[in-house]
Amino acid sequence: MSQAIDEAPTRDAAALIRAIAERRDRAAFAALFVQYAPRLKAYMRRLGAGDETAEEIVQETMLTVWRKAALFDPARAAASTWIYTILRNLRIDMMRRTRPLPPELAAAGEPTEPADACELIDAAQRTARVRTALASLPPEQAEVVRLSFFDERPHAEIERALGIPLGTVKSRLRLAMAKLRRVLESDE
Amino acid sequence: MIRHHPSEATLLSHAAGTLLPLHAQVLALHVAQCPACRHAIRLGEELGGALLDAELPVAMAGDALARVTARLDAPAPEPPPVAAQAAPHAIDAVMRGRRWRPVGLGIRLLPLVPRDATGTRLDLIRVAPGVALPQHDHTGPEIACVLTGAFADATGEYHAGDIAEGDVGLDHQPRALAGEDCVCLIATTGFLRARSLLVRLLQPVFGV
Numbered sequence: 001m002s003q004a005i006d007e008a009p010t011r012d013a014a015a016l017i018r019a020i021a022e023r024r025d026r027a028a029f030a031a032l033f034v035q036y037a038p039r040l041k042a043y044m045r046r047l048g049a050g051d052e053t054a055e056e057i058v059q060e061t062m063l064t065v066w067r068k069a070a071l072f073d074p075a076r077a078a079a080s081t082w083i084y085t086i087l088r089n090l091r092i093d094m095m096r097r098t099r100p101l102p103p104e105l106a107a108a109g110e111p112t113e114p115a116d117a118c119e120l121i122d123a124a125q126r127t128a129r130v131r132t133a134l135a136s137l138p139p140e141q142a143e144v145v146r147l148s149f150f151d152e153r154p155h156a157e158i159e160r161a162l163g164i165p166l167g168t169v170k171s172r173l174r175l176a177m178a179k180l181r182r183v184l185e186s187d188e
Numbered sequence: 189m190i191r192h193h194p195s196e197a198t199l200l201s202h203a204a205g206t207l208l209p210l211h212a213q214v215l216a217l218h219v220a221q222c223p224a225c226r227h228a229i230r231l232g233e234e235l236g237g238a239l240l241d242a243e244l245p246v247a248m249a250g251d252a253l254a255r256v257t258a259r260l261d262a263p264a265p266e267p268p269p270v271a272a273q274a275a276p277h278a279i280d281a282v283m284r285g286r287r288w289r290p291v292g293l294g295i296r297l298l299p300l301v302p303r304d305a306t307g308t309r310l311d312l313i314r315v316a317p318g319v320a321l322p323q324h325d326h327t328g329p330e331i332a333c334v335l336t337g338a339f340a341d342a343t344g345e346y347h348a349g350d351i352a353e354g355d356v357g358l359d360h361q362p363r364a365l366a367g368e369d370c371v372c373l374i375a376t377t378g379f380l381r382a383r384s385l386l387v388r389l390l391q392p393v394f395g396v
């Protein structure tokens with residue numbers, strides 16, 4: 001086991017997920033756990049979750065990764081994006097459990113999108129570009145992107161709290177997203 | 189043809205999972221029929237992946253891996269039954285067995301979810317052709333998706349599939365266009381503040 005962990009940094013996450021899907025590879029799962037569980041926990045803590053809740057949801061996320069590994073499509077999403085959406089959906093499910101909706105509405109799921117054939121670059125490259133673009137955003141734009149992820153208050157409330165004019169968060173987000181799109185859609 | 193899309197802020201919050209759940213229900217109706225917005229949400233999910241990668245690891249409990257490994261062979265729980273229907277049809281199902289409540293001349297309301305812990309409620313609103321809602325302001329965010337018919341206010345014309353968002357500071361008087369009844373699914377956080385004192389006095393009676 002310790003050997004698999006030592007090897008973790010050299011094996012990329014997509015290959016680990018594939019090994020889980022194809023061979024139910026426990027060493028690959030352990031390596032993926034070592035790589036992602038502490039980051040997933042950090043993400044949950046940033047959202048305000050207590051230690052126990054964070055641990056619990058990370059465990060569920062990694063268990064779901066194990067069970068759904070065969071559904072992972074590296075052409076459609078990078079490993080980090082896929083794992084991120086599993087965490088997010090589990091969080092949303094937890095919130096819904098506390099506030100039930102009429103079942104007919106709750107059932108309206110997300111449509112699944114096939115990978116975009118016209119895209120010039122693959123998912124892993126896209127993610128590398130997104131990461132670079134995120135790092136290069138002006139601080140005030142990066143801040144509002146982070147707020148969208150880590151602050152659950154409506155935007156107008158955030159603006160009041162930050163003392164910035166109404167509509168500023170929205171216009172900064174528009175600029176940030178436009179920049180990200182430019183970075184992703186340029187062919188180099 | 190869809191002309192009005194949700195704001196980038198709303199799409200990003202949706203990708204982040206931080207959009208209020210009832211607002212997300214309204215957004216889902218639009219997203220189901222809008223490839224451009226699905227694309228934007230995917231970009232938001234990629235941002236989420238990048239933020240996850242950028243996190244500084246926080247140590248898990250010492251036995252965390254052992255505990256989850258012990259559960260790997262347990263059978264997966266049955267997923268909740270998912271109706272294989274598109275969201276707009278879900279609305280028909282929701283309406284079955286419920287009754288429209290008149291809340292004014294030519295305006296009817298069908299409450300779906302009462303105000304929740306976030307102060308958000310979900311309703312269907314049905315406005316007869318040519319009828320206007322009282323001029324009003326908002327104390328919180330609101331998101332509506334047009335199901336049938338169309339309405340217009342100072343910000344434009346909204347037809348089936350279009351999203352209209354309101355927030356603190358939007359003071360408007362939506363009016364249903366001629367033709368058929370305009371039906372919208374609407375999530376409202378906070379309260380609408382009518383300009384007219386009479387309407388304000390009547391508000392507690394209608395509960396909007």
